[in-house]
Amino acid sequence: MDEALRLYPPAYAIYREPVTETTLGGYAVPADATVMxxxxxxxHDERWWDAPDEFRPERWLGSSDDRPEYAYFPFGGxxxxxxxxxxxxxxxxxxxxxxxxxxRFERVTETLEPDAKVTLDPGTVLVRTETRE
Incomplete structure (x- = not known):
């Protein structure tokens, strides 16, 4: 679940406005600015994720102490x-x-082409299913 939300966060961008002038990463940000x-x-940043475009659920089994707190924020923070x-x-x-x-699911495509709408839309998803009895 965490890996799917990492690859395809529904809220793919979050916007905030500082209430006072502030500095982020050495840049002055005025109070009326919108920060994305x-x-x-x-x-998907290689600084925080090994093979960032690969679906690898096992990455969540270990410790993530080497990542900043907000390297993963599918629901904001x-x-x-x-x-x-x-x-x-x-x-x-x-x-x-x-x-x-x-x-039972069977993958029939290797990639998704997500579309940025109000939330992240996975685009056309092709999956064969078989109902278990």
């Missing part, structure tokens, strides 16, 4: 993180467990 936090790009984050995670786990009990 590009989750999709950060989640801090006091303004998504209010539905806990519900979404629980719902995703329950839905996935239920679906996997009943359906």
């Amino acid at each position: 936090l590009p989750a999709y790009q950060i989640h 801090g006091p303004r993180h998504c209010i539905g984050m806990r519900f979404a995670r629980m719902e995703l786990q329950l839905a996935l467990a239920t679906i996997l009990q009943r359906i």
Whole structure:
């Protein structure tokens, strides 16, 4: 689940406005500026992720102490993180467990071409399914 959200964060970019002038990474940011936090790009950044474009769920089994806190933020972070984050995670786990009990999936395409809309749309997904009896 974490790896899928890393590769395809639904909120692929988050926008914030500082309430006062501030400095980020040595750059002065005025109070009326809009700052974009590009989750999709950060989640695919080679500085924080080994083979960032590969789906590798095992990367979540070890410690991530070598990464900055916000190298992964599919639901935003801090006091303004998504209010539905806990519900979404629980719902995703329950839905996935239920679906996997009943359906077997077979990959028929090697890549996805996500489309940045209001949220990240996976584009055309081709999957064959077989219902388990």
